[in-house]
Amino acid sequence: DAGITQSPRYKITETGRQVTLMCHQTWSHSYMFWYRQDLGHGLRLIYYSAAADITDKGEVPDGYVVSRSKTENFPLTLESATRSQTSVYFCASRVDRSQETQYFGPGTRLLVL
Amino acid sequence: KQEVTQIPAALSVPEGENLVLNCSFTDSAIYNLQWFRQDPGKGLTSLLLIQSSQREQTSGRLNASLDKSSGRSTLYIAASQPGDSATYLCAVNTNAGKSTFGDGTTLTVKP
DSSP states (O other): OOOEEEEOSEEEEOTTOOEEEEEEESSOOSEEEEEEEOTTOOEEEEEEEEETTEEEEOSOOTTEEEOOSSTTBOOEEESSOOGGGOEEEEEEEESSSSSOOOEEOOOEEEEEO | OOOEEEEOSEEEEETTOOEEEEEEESOOOOSEEEEEEEOTTSOEEEEEEEETTOSEEEETTEEEEEETTTTEEEEEEOSOOGGGOEEEEEEEEOTTSOEEEOOOEEEEEEO
């Protein structure tokens, strides 16, 4: 039971480059989420998806793009990375929008130089 | 816009002490509230999930309460242990499926 995985776990890139962070879950959960966590702070929602082909903006969506062609995958793309996007990115999933818990991946540490 | 505040930001206690972590939120129209634990460099692990219709949930030495009308939740940890040292985050969930997190309380339990 692999659960929810993220790749890569660590990434260093340069300003202006495109970066894609991958998220994969094995539970067929409907809902998936992308958060960023900056040093000393809680998590802020970037984008979320209620089902395949359905995505919506969260609190801080600017500079990010998501897609969800398959239920199990929810990639996050930084179209042109900026230093302010240096952060730890967490993917999460939940069975649906109801009363169940969110399950989190291990995170991707991204450094933009 | 929902805002979630956790007080204190950091807490240091001797082993064996009982302690309370606080979480407050501005919009009481929530679906449920969840407490998470995060160890340094790791992801989040769910501790307790309280539905909006519930007053409290218990798991082992942990007890979480919810007062939706006043916009408050507490996480009570009994007989703290060094292994409880971590950052504790609360998240408020709406019926639209979105979550708003507090900044967390970093707990250190000294042997």
